[in-house]
Amino acid sequence: MTKKIAVLPGDGIGSEIIEQAVRVLKALDIPLEIEHAPVGGTAYDLHGHPLPPSTLKLAQESHAVLFGAVGDWKYDKLPREHRPEQAILGLRKSLGLFANLRPAILYPELANASSLKPEIVSGLDILILRELTGDIYFGTPRGIRTATDGPFAGSKEGFDTMRYAEPEIRRIAHLGFQAAQKRSRKLCSVDKANVLETSQLWRDTVIEVAKEYPDVALTHMYVDNAAMQLVRAPRDFDVIVTGNLFGDILSDEAAMLTGSIGMLPSASMNASGQGLYEPSHGSAPDIAGKGVANPLATILSAAMLLRYSLDHDAQAKRIEQAVQRVLQQGFRTADIYEAGMTKVGTAAMGDAVLKALG
Numbered sequence: 001m002t003k004k005i006a007v008l009p010g011d012g013i014g015s016e017i018i019e020q021a022v023r024v025l026k027a028l029d030i031p032l033e034i035e036h037a038p039v040g041g042t043a044y045d046l047h048g049h050p051l052p053p054s055t056l057k058l059a060q061e062s063h064a065v066l067f068g069a070v071g072d073w074k075y076d077k078l079p080r081e082h083r084p085e086q087a088i089l090g091l092r093k094s095l096g097l098f099a100n101l102r103p104a105i106l107y108p109e110l111a112n113a114s115s116l117k118p119e120i121v122s123g124l125d126i127l128i129l130r131e132l133t134g135d136i137y138f139g140t141p142r143g144i145r146t147a148t149d150g151p152f153a154g155s156k157e158g159f160d161t162m163r164y165a166e167p168e169i170r171r172i173a174h175l176g177f178q179a180a181q182k183r184s185r186k187l188c189s190v191d192k193a194n195v196l197e198t199s200q201l202w203r204d205t206v207i208e209v210a211k212e213y214p215d216v217a218l219t220h221m222y223v224d225n226a227a228m229q230l231v232r233a234p235r236d237f238d239v240i241v242t243g244n245l246f247g248d249i250l251s252d253e254a255a256m257l258t259g260s261i262g263m264l265p266s267a268s269m270n271a272s273g274q275g276l277y278e279p280s281h282g283s284a285p286d287i288a289g290k291g292v293a294n295p296l297a298t299i300l301s302a303a304m305l306l307r308y309s310l311d312h313d314a315q316a317k318r319i320e321q322a323v324q325r326v327l328q329q330g331f332r333t334a335d336i337y338e339a340g341m342t343k344v345g346t347a348a349m350g351d352a353v354l355k356a357l358g
């Protein structure tokens, strides 16, 4: 049966990197119906909304969404609901994409590109499981108001609400334990339970859920320590489960262990297996339009799409092996370049992956 894929390139480098991932998908001989739609600032300019109803409808009707990136500094002065980032947040919330998988894997060929020394990072393979539809990202009330008490009464104050419901923590915790069972049976839950009530409930709930997974070794770590341990001894981690905000920050940190944020793919899944696949990075306005962005995180996200939403594990592996092959052949975009390698732009990296598919 032909599967429908919604392709939402977005802003900045979004269209450059998505183009390469779509070329790879089309080269696989899998019957796919691929439909593009505008999102983010691009959609705001066209339709006055970063997530137009037609784009949301396409995403809802598709088996999977392949997403580029959204955002540009030029929209920073818009009211929040019109900003490009609301598109990705809106898609996550509307599609119920609560589980965000961000695998940080160091390809051996990039050992010198990592921000850490090869002896600390070689063989790195960790999975950050980030809860994606709760936390301070979506909690209400939020806003900017005049403070009525405290030393700053009378001044403007910004406020947000961090919140997690117990079932919300429970469902991501289950996925964390199940992911750990398929790997090395180690799960580290990251929170800030020494300060935050939300985190206390998080920790208590994860401990409850752990009773159903006696074969998994559960540890807990405060997020500040986790940020430190990730650069001190990253291989001590296997699966990390954490909330939306901490997961956002820790996954960018983990990306640099793999050589570049341009290497970190992601899958965001809902309860019925529908997924949105996107690189973990943003629209990179500083390099947009120059043809130099690394498309590999997006190409690897397309591999995750095949694995998790279309059940084409063999084709997913084919892409992952092709990526490894181009790295072995010495092709490097600027972000992972080192002397002696062949520096290529976005499209030439796409060409190399296509060729390496075999």
Ligand SMILES: NC(=O)c1ccc[n+]([C@@H]2O[C@H](COP(=O)([O-])OP(=O)(O)OC[C@H]3O[C@@H](n4cnc5c(N)ncnc54)[C@H](O)[C@@H]3O)[C@@H](O)[C@H]2O)c1
Pocket: 013, 017, 068, 069, 070, 071, 072, 073, 085, 088, 261, 262, 278, 280, 281, 282, 283, 284, 285, 286, 287, 292, 293, 294, 295, 297, 335
């Ligand atoms: N899911 C998303 O769409 C998403 C994710 C993160 C940030 N953003 C948005 O993107 C915009 C820019 O944010 P930012 O600068 O903080 O983060 P960013 O991830 O866009 O860029 C951070 C740095 O990484 C580099 N970089 C990112 N992707 C790269 C790639 N594929 N190849 C080579 N270098 C790459 C950039 O050039 C920049 O120097 C903002 O509007 C932000 O809100 C969107």
Ligand SMILES: CC(C)[C@H](C(=O)O)[C@@H](O)C(=O)O
Pocket: 071, 085, 088, 089, 248, 280, 282
């Ligand atoms: C653009 C922004 C809303 C998004 C997030 O914070 O989740 C991004 O940083 C990410 O990691 O996907």
Ligand SMILES: [Mg+2]
Pocket: 248, 249, 252, 280
């Ligand atoms: Mg982020």
